[in-house]
Amino acid sequence: MNKLKIAIQKSGRLHDESVKLLKECGLAIVNGNKQKLRAQVQNFPAELLFLRDDDIPQYVADKVVDVGMVGENVVLEKKKMVEVVHNLGFARCRLSLAISSHLDYDDISYFHGKKIATSYPNILADYLNQNQVEAEIHEINGSVEIAPGIGLADGICDLVSTGSTLFSNGLKEVDTILRSEAVLASSPQLSASSKEILDKLIFRIKAVNEAKVNKYLLLNAPTEAVKEISAILPGMKSPTVLPLHTPGWSSIHSVVNENQFWGKIDELKALGAQGILVVPIEKMIR
Ligand code: PRT
Ligand code: ZN
Secondary structure, eight states: OOOEEEEEESSSTTHHHHHHHHHHTTOOEESOOTTSSEEEESSSSEEEEEEOGGGHHHHHHTTSSSEEEEEHHHHHHHTOSOEEEEEOSOSOEEEEEEEETTSOOOSGGGGTTOEEEESOHHHHHHHHHHTTOOOEEEEOSSOGGGTTTTTSOSEEEEEESSSHHHHHTTEEEEEEEEEEOEEEEEOTTOOHHHHHHHHHHHHHHHHHHHHHTEEEEEEEEEGGGHHHHHHHOOOSSSOEEEEOSSTTEEEEEEEEEHHHHHHHHHHHHHTTOEEEEEEEOSOOOO
16 A cells, blocks of 8 residues: 655754654554654555755655655745645744844844844745845854854855754844745645545544643633633534533533633633633543
8 A cells, every 4th residue: 555755854953853743644654663764554555754954845746755744944945846735833933133242223123234044045035035135144054043154155044943042142133024934845746545545644633732721611600601611612513512410500611722721711700610621631522
């Protein structure tokens, strides 16, 4: 049977999260040893290849692999014939411009005639063009943040997540070019059978990732408040309402988005809700 060839980063920031997500999707990975180039999957028609993240778009475009788990920043920089088919929800970061923290900055025109060090020359060049800024791009791979300190450049364009690397190098973020996260990048010309396997994988990834941002909520409330509480907790279709042994009381079960949870708690308490339990969901299929 045809197998979907999935490229994941061999080692680095994306490796562990990529493997974890595939395992949460139920894939039993055998010999998933970082030293090896490949790993097999026992219970799903897929095979894993461990590669450098920068090479993944090329391998996908060349159809050596069908799909890769890689930062969207790398997909955009490499400009290969690949299609982002799903966002994976981890390795979130932004690609930003930064300068020495003691310098004044008004807007992007600051960079006119300046030298910018980066590992993202294509994305940076496009951004400068869009903003009609003429600057010199100095491409370096790694340790970009030290460039201004050693006089190699006036500013940098690099990935930022917490901002602590910029801070500890005496730099400040002055402009964000793009936001990125890990994505599934696929060849636009997959065979029908590979596409079918990819769709199955995406279905599972959605179920796993949706479960992570939702919680199962159980509470007790006076039966007379059920209607109002149901309006606050619509759930997947509607909440489950069960009678409690105590007359006039009901148990209400629903699903709530984690981001909305604290906002809803005060309203629920005001309507008489008690004994509120919040439980993690492992998989969620709408
Ligand atoms: O060896 P290989 O080429 O495969 O890996 P790599 O060294 O090129 O990549 P790696 O593992 O560092 O990053 C892989 C991907 O993780 C990137 O392409 C991004 O999509 C994503 N990612 C998310 C990040 C960061 N966050 C991040 N913070 N990649 C790099 N950084 C670096 C950044 O370059 C800077 O040096 O972390 C530093 C900043 O972090 P903060 O937290 O101090 O702001
Ligand atoms: Zn890399």
